[in-house]
Amino acid sequence: xxxxxxxxxxxxxxxxxxxxxxxxxxxxxxxxxxxxxxxxxxxxxxxxxxxxxxxxxxxxxxxxxxxxxxxxxxxxxxxxxxxxxxxxxxxxxxxxxxxxxxxxxxxxxxxxxxxxxxxxxxxxxxxxxxxxxxxxxxxxxxxxxxxxxxxxxxxxxxxxxxxxxxxxxxxxxxxxxxxxxxxxxxxxxxxxxxxxxxxxxxxxxxxxxxxxxxxxxxxxxxxxxxxxxxxxxxxxxxxxxxxxxxxxxxxxxxxxxxxxxxxxxxxxxxxxxxxxxxxxx
Amino acid sequence: xxxxxxxxxxxxxxxxxxxxxxxxxxxxxxxxxxxxxxxxxxxxxxxxxxxxxxxxxxxxxxxxxxxxxxxxxxxxxxxxxxxxxxxxxxxxxxxxxxxxxxxxxxxxxxxxxxxxxxxxxxxxxxxxxxxxxxxxxxxxxxxxxxxxxxxxxxxxxxxxxxxxxxxxxxxxxxxxxxxxxxxxxxxxxxxxxxxxxxxxxxxxxxxxxxxxxxxxxxxxxxxxxxxxxxxxxxxxxxxxxxxxxxxxxxxxxxxxxxxxxxxxxxxxxxxxxxxxxxxxxxxxxxxxxxxxxxxxxxxxxxxxxxxxxxxxxxxxxxxxxxxxxxxxxxxxxxxxxxxxxxxxxxxxxxxxxxxxxxxxxxxxxxxxxxxxxxxxxxxxxxxxxxxxxxxxxxxxxxxxxxxxxxxxxxxxxxxxxxxxxxxxxxxxxxxxxxxxxxxxxxxxxxxxxxxxxxxxxxxxxxxxxxxxxxxxxxxxxxxxxxxxxxxxxxxxxxxxxxxxxxxxx
Numbered sequence: 001x002x003x004x005x006x007x008x009x010x011x012x013x014x015x016x017x018x019x020x021x022x023x024x025x026x027x028x029x030x031x032x033x034x035x036x037x038x039x040x041x042x043x044x045x046x047x048x049x050x051x052x053x054x055x056x057x058x059x060x061x062x063x064x065x066x067x068x069x070x071x072x073x074x075x076x077x078x079x080x081x082x083x084x085x086x087x088x089x090x091x092x093x094x095x096x097x098x099x100x101x102x103x104x105x106x107x108x109x110x111x112x113x114x115x116x117x118x119x120x121x122x123x124x125x126x127x128x129x130x131x132x133x134x135x136x137x138x139x140x141x142x143x144x145x146x147x148x149x150x151x152x153x154x155x156x157x158x159x160x161x162x163x164x165x166x167x168x169x170x171x172x173x174x175x176x177x178x179x180x181x182x183x184x185x186x187x188x189x190x191x192x193x194x195x196x197x198x199x200x201x202x203x204x205x206x207x208x209x210x211x212x213x214x215x216x217x218x219x220x221x222x223x224x225x226x227x228x229x230x231x232x233x234x235x236x237x238x239x240x241x242x243x244x245x246x247x248x249x250x251x252x253x254x255x256x257x258x259x260x261x262x263x264x265x266x267x268x269x270x271x272x273x274x275x276x277x278x279x280x281x
Numbered sequence: 282x283x284x285x286x287x288x289x290x291x292x293x294x295x296x297x298x299x300x301x302x303x304x305x306x307x308x309x310x311x312x313x314x315x316x317x318x319x320x321x322x323x324x325x326x327x328x329x330x331x332x333x334x335x336x337x338x339x340x341x342x343x344x345x346x347x348x349x350x351x352x353x354x355x356x357x358x359x360x361x362x363x364x365x366x367x368x369x370x371x372x373x374x375x376x377x378x379x380x381x382x383x384x385x386x387x388x389x390x391x392x393x394x395x396x397x398x399x400x401x402x403x404x405x406x407x408x409x410x411x412x413x414x415x416x417x418x419x420x421x422x423x424x425x426x427x428x429x430x431x432x433x434x435x436x437x438x439x440x441x442x443x444x445x446x447x448x449x450x451x452x453x454x455x456x457x458x459x460x461x462x463x464x465x466x467x468x469x470x471x472x473x474x475x476x477x478x479x480x481x482x483x484x485x486x487x488x489x490x491x492x493x494x495x496x497x498x499x500x501x502x503x504x505x506x507x508x509x510x511x512x513x514x515x516x517x518x519x520x521x522x523x524x525x526x527x528x529x530x531x532x533x534x535x536x537x538x539x540x541x542x543x544x545x546x547x548x549x550x551x552x553x554x555x556x557x558x559x560x561x562x563x564x565x566x567x568x569x570x571x572x573x574x575x576x577x578x579x580x581x582x583x584x585x586x587x588x589x590x591x592x593x594x595x596x597x598x599x600x601x602x603x604x605x606x607x608x609x610x611x612x613x614x615x616x617x618x619x620x621x622x623x624x625x626x627x628x629x630x631x632x633x634x635x636x637x638x639x640x641x642x643x644x645x646x647x648x649x650x651x652x653x654x655x656x657x658x659x660x661x662x663x664x665x666x667x668x669x670x671x672x673x674x675x676x677x678x679x680x681x682x683x684x685x686x687x688x689x690x691x692x693x694x695x696x697x698x699x700x701x702x703x704x705x706x707x708x709x710x711x712x713x714x715x716x717x718x719x720x721x722x723x724x725x726x727x728x729x730x731x732x733x734x735x736x737x738x739x740x741x742x743x744x745x746x747x748x749x750x751x752x753x754x755x756x757x758x759x760x761x762x763x764x765x766x767x768x769x770x771x772x773x774x775x776x777x778x779x780x781x782x783x784x785x786x
Contacts, residue, residue: 009435011456011564012711019720020429026449027439057455127318264405266561267583267600269626272492273522279528 017175031261038254044247046210050153052243053204056216058144058169059235061196063223066177068185075188086195093203113194121187136175143172147197154205169197213243282725283315283370287362287387288377288661289350290337291320295542296404297566298378301433301457303332307717309333315779317369319362319387321351335780337577339365350412353382353419355389355754361762362390367771373725374398376427379406379416385423392426392739393759397728398658400424401431402441405563405584417444421679422746426739429729431455431721432768433564434585440563446745453724455587458717459569461709463543466575466701468548475620477613480552480576482545483559483566485515490558490581495520495607496602498555507533512548514539549574554612560600562586573708575701577616579608593698594707619699 004016007023014021039047067073094102128136146168150161173193177186204212217239224232270276286306290298306316311334322328322340330338341361346352366374366387376384381401388398400423407413424430424445430452432438436450472478483489495509498521501507511521511534518536525534537548549555555571557580564585566580572594580586582597589595598608650767698704735740736759743751 010591011434011454011585012591019455020450022438022449027443029438030443078560144435215769260408260443262443263436263440264561264584265407265409266488267490267581269492269560269600270522271487272495277520277523 010226027262029263033257033259034261036257036259038257041247041251041252044250045243048243049210049213050204050208051148052213052239053216054148054151054153054201055238056213057149057196057200059220059224060216061173061192063220063227064192065189066175066227068180068189069176071181073104075185079188079191082192082195086199089199089203093206107166114191117190117194118187121190122183124174124190125177125180125183128175129130131175131178133179136179140172140175143168143175147172151201152205166197169193173197242247282722282729283372283389284309284725285317285319285366285369285371285374285387286377287319287374287381287384289321289345289381289383290378291318291323292332293323293326294349297457297564298381300542300566301403302377304458304460304714305337305718305721306336306712307334309722310336311397312718314722314724315369317365317371319365319383321345321383331780337780339370341365341383346382348380350380351382351386353385355386356758356761358383358386359390359758360765361761362387363394363765364769364774366391366394366396367774368777370776371396372729373397375401377401377403378403378419379652380404384515388423389426389758390620390754390762392428392734393736393755393762395733397725397731397733398427399429399431399612399724399728400507401433402426402437403433403563405437405440405561406444408444418746418748421445422743422748422751423714425742428731429453429695429724431724433457434588436585436588439505453720455717455720455724456712457483457564457566457569458712458714459566459573459708461705461713464546464549464570464573464705466573466705468701470550470574471553472551474506476508476555477610477616478508478510478552478569479554479556480510480512480549481556481558482512482548482571483557484518485513485521487512487517488560489515490560491517491520493558493581493600493602493605494556495524495606497558498524498530498534500606501533502528502530505533507749509534510548510552511535512537512539512540512545545570546574549576552576553616554579554609556605557586558605559583559586565589569712573705573706577612577697577699579605579612581605591707591711594704615697615699 005013007014007017007021007025009025011022064078068075068078090106091098094106131139147165150159150165152160152162152165152170170190170193173189177189180186180189219234221232224235286302288298288302290296291302292299302318306318309316318336318338320338320340321343327340327342330340332338343351343358343361351358365371371391374396376388376398377400378384384400388400392398406416406420410416421444424441424447424634427447428451430441430445430447432441432452432454433456435454438449438454441447442449442452449597481494485491495517498509509530521534522536525531531736540548548783549571552571553576555568555576555578557565557571557578559565559581560583562584565580568580568586569589572578572590578590578595580595580597581600583600586595586710587597596608598614600605698707723736740752742753743755
C-alpha cells in the first residue's frame with residue numbers, strides 16, 4: 001500500500017481510511033478521577049461527628065422526655081437551667097454583632113413563641129391523646145429517623161431538607177407530649193424540642209469542632225446509665241458503629257472510585273437567574 | 282437491500298436525528314433500496330403514510346411515555362414490530378438515537394428474528410451522575426445485540442465505546458451531512474450598510490448554552506451596528522427577552538421563535554456571523570448549515586465540534602463569555618477588513634470578470650461521490666456562477682493584499698475564507714448525503730456477510746453486560762415470538778407490495 005496521509009481527528013479528511021478504523025490516539029483525552037478526592041480515615045472520623053452529634057441531640061431530648069414522663073424531675077427544674085443555657089448560647093452566638101435593638105427584636109420573637117406555646121399547650125397536649133402509647137413510641141422512632149436522614153449536615157445534596165427534618169422532630173415531640181401528665185409538662189417538652197431541634201443546630205453548624213462530641217457523649221452515657229443499662233449499650237454501640245466502623249468501610253471502599261472525564265462532558269456554565277442577571281449587563 | 286429505520290424521533294417532530302433519518306432514507310431509496318420507517322404516532326400522524334418519493338412510514342399506535350419516547354417495555358410491542366418486519370421482508374433494522382426506546386425495541390426484536398441490526402448514536406453522554414450510570418448500563422445491554430454501530434463523530438465513537446463497551450472495530454464513524462444545494466448563500470439579502478448581523482439558531486435551552494448567550498448580548502450594547510437574530514424557542518426564551526429589555530436592545534435583538542427547518546435558511550442568509558454556544562454536541566448540524574450559507578461561524582469548542590469544520594471556516598472559543606466575545610470580535614474585524622477590500626478592489630473585480638469559474642474547489646471531493654453530487658455540482662455552478670467568479674477575484678485580491686501585509690497578521694489571515702460562495706463550495710466538498718449514504722451502505726453490506734447468530738449466541742452476548750436478569754425478558758421475548766409464529770406463521774403472512782420505483786429526477 002502506498003503511504004497514506006496520517007489520520008487526523010476530523011470528519012472530512014480521512015477518506016483513505018475505513019470508517020471503522022481506530023487510530024492509536026483513540027481515547028487520548030480520557031481522564032479518570034479528575035476531581036475525585038480521597039479522604040483519610042482521620043478526616044472521615046472527624047467529619048462524621050456531626051451525624052453522631054445529631055443522634056446524641058435526639059438522645060438528650062428523649063432523656064428529658066423520660067425524666068418528665070417518669071416524674072423524676074419537675075418541669076420547672078428543667079425549664080430554669082435550659083433558659084439560662086439558651087441565653088448563654090444566644091450571647092455567645094450573637095456576641096460580635098450584638099446591639100440593643102437586636103436583643104429587643106429577638107426577645108419579642110421569644111415572648112410571642114412562649115406565649116402562644118403556653119396558650120396552645122393544652123390543645124397540643126391532648127392532640128394525640130387517643131392514640132395508644134405503643135403507636136406513639138414507634139411513630140416517634142420513625143419521625144426521629146426522618147430527622148436524622150434529612151438533617152442538614154452541611155452537604156449540598158438533594159436529600160437535605162431542613163423543613164422536613166425540623167417538622168419531623170416537632171411532630172415527634174407533639175406525639176410524646178400527649179403521654180405527659182399535665183399541659184405544663186407538655187409546654188416544657190415543646191420548649192425543649194424548640195431548643196434541641198431548632199436553636200441547637202444553628203449554633204453547632206457555625207461552631208462545631210469534632211472534640212465537642214466527647215463531653216456530649218459522656219453526658220449522654222451518664223444519663224442513660226442512670227435510666228437503663230440496655231439503652232446505654234444500644235446508644236454506645238450505635239455511636240461506635242457510626243463513628244468508627246462506618247468511616248473504615250468508607251475509606252476501604254474508596255478505591256472503587258472510578259470517574260471518567262473527557263471532551264464529551266458537558267461544559268459547566270453558571271446559569272443566569274434573577275439574582276445575577278444584573279451583573280451581566 | 283430492504284431496510285427498516287426505527288426511531289421515536291421522526292417527522293412531524295423536528296431535529297437533527299429526524300433530518301438524518303429522512304435524508305439517509307431518501308438517498309437509499311434513490312439508489313434502489315427498499316426503506317421503511319418505524320415510529321410512534323404523533324397526534325394526527327398515525328397509520329401508514331407515504332412521504333416524498335414513496336418513503337413508507339409506519340406510525341405505530343403506541344403511547345408516548347416521556348420526552349417523545351415510548352415506555353421501554355422490551356416485549357409489549359413485539360407483535361406489532363414483528364408483523365411489520367415480516368410483511369415488509371426486512372433484512373436490516375437500523376435504530377437511531379440512544380434515547381429512542383422504540384429504536385432499541387425494534388433492534389432487539391429484529392435480532393431475535395435473525396435480522397441484521399445497525400444502530401446510529403447521535404448524542405454524547407457523561408459518566409458523572411446516577412442517571413448517566415443507569416442510562417449507560419441500559420445502552421450497554423441494548424447494544425450487545427447490535428451487529429454494528431455508527432457514530433456521527435470521533436468523539437461520539439470514543440463516548441459510545443466507553444459507555445456501552447462495544448468493540449472498537451464494530452463502530453464506524455459516519456458524519457451527518459447537509460443539503461448544500463438547499464443552504465446556499467445570498468449576500469444580497471444581507472444589510473447593505475455597515476450593519477453586522479449575528480445569527481443564533483438553536484433550541485433555547487440550557488444545553489445549548491443560552492446562559493452564555495445572555496452574557497454576550499449585553500457586551501454589544503455600545504456597538505449600534507451589531508444586531509442579533511435569534512431563531513428558535515425554548516425554556517430560556519424569557520431569559521433572553523429579559524436581557525434584551527434590560528440592556529435596552531429591543532430594536533437590535535430580533536427574536537424569531539421556532540421555525541420550520543427549511544425556513545432557517547431565510548434567516549441564515551441575512552447574517553454575517555453565526556454564533557453557536559452549545560455546551561455539548563456530538564456533531565452540530567447548525568454550524569455546517571451556517572457555513573454552507575456563507576456565514577462566519579463562531580462556536581464553543583466542545584464535543585465533536587472541532588472535528589466538523591476546517592479551521593478556515595470556524596472560530597473556536599472556550600465555553601466562557603469572554604472567550605466567545607473575543608471570537609466574535611475577531612470575526613467582526615475579519616469581516617470589516619473583507620468589506621473594505623471588496624470595495625477598494627471593485628475595479629480589479631470588474632476587469633477580471635472573465636476569469637475561469639471555480640473548478641478547483643470541487644477537486645477535493647472524495648472519490649466515492651456518485652452521480653448526484655455531479656448533478657448538485659451543476660446546479661451549484663449555475664446558481665453561483667456569476668457571484669462566484671467575482672468572489673474569486675476578490676479572493677485573489679485578498680491574497681495580493683495579504684502578500685503585501687505582514688505575514689504574521691492574524692486579523693485577516695489568508696486562511697480565513699470569507700466569500701460566502703466559496704464557503705458553500707467547501708462545505709459541499711466536505712459533506713454530502715450521497716457520500717454518507719454510500720458509507721452506510723458499505724456497513725450494511727459488511728454485516729449482511731456476517732453469519733447469523735443463534736439464540737444461544739445472542740443470549741450469551743447479553744451476559745457481557747453483567748446483568749444476568751436481562752436474560753429473562755429476552756428469553757420471554759423469544760417465547761412470545763415463537764408463540765406468534767405458531768398462531769400467525771410468517772409464511773402465510775401477506776407480504777406488502779412495493780411501490781414501483783418512481784423517482785422523479
